[in-house]
Amino acid sequence: GENVEQHPSTLSVQEGDSAVIKCTYSDSASNYFPWYKQELGKGPQLIIDIRSNVGEKKDQRIAVTLNKTAKHFSLHITETQPEDSAVYFCAAGGAGSYQLTFGKGTKLSVIP
C-alpha cells in the first residue's frame, strides 16, 4: 500500500519568514496530494491540493509543488503569521481509490 513520509515533525519560524514542509510517497499510481491544517481541538481543514498533471499551485501565501519523478511534494508558506501555527498534514490518494494516506504531521510554530 501507499506510504507517506513527512518532514520535519516540528518547525519553528519567526513571523514573516517562510516555512517549508516536505513529503514523499511510495505509490507511483497516487495522483492527488492534499494538505490539511489542524488547529488544536479541531478537525483537519483542507488548505490546498495538487493533482499529478500539475507541477505547482499557489493560493495567496500558500503554494504546493509536486515532483512526480522523485515522488515528493512540498508545502510552502510565505510571510508566516502567528495564526499559521498549527499541525500540517500531507496526504496522497490514487485514481479509482478515494482513500487518503496521511503523513504523521508537522507542528508549525510561528514566533511573533
Add this chain to the structure above:
Amino acid sequence: DSGVTQTPKHLITATGQRVTLRCSPRSGDLSVYWYQQSLDQGLQFLIQYYNGEERAKGNILERFSAQQFPDLHSELNLSSLELGDSALYFCASSVSVLAGVSYNEQFFGPGTRLTVL
C-alpha cells in the same frame, strides 16, 4: 465550518463497553470516511462508505464496524473497548463522483474524542 457534523463531541466510557459515533456528511456528499487519530499513529484510515455500501477498508479492528444509512449519515460502532482505543475519531465526506468526474477532496468533521477508562 466544513459542513460535516459529528456527535457526540466527547465520550467517556469504561473498558469492555460499546459506543456509537455518529456522522452527518456535507449536503450532497455520497462518501463517508472514518479515521482514527492517536498521538503515536497519526491519522489512520478505518473505512469508507459510498452511497450506503462499503467501498474500502483500512486498519479497522474486527471489534469496530460501521454503516451508512439511506439518508447518508453514518455510524461507527466500537465494541469491547480497550484502553488503547482512546483517540480522536474523525469522519470526513466527499462527493466522490459527480457527472463522471472523480473528486478526491475530503472534508473533515470536528471529531469525537473517546476516552476509555
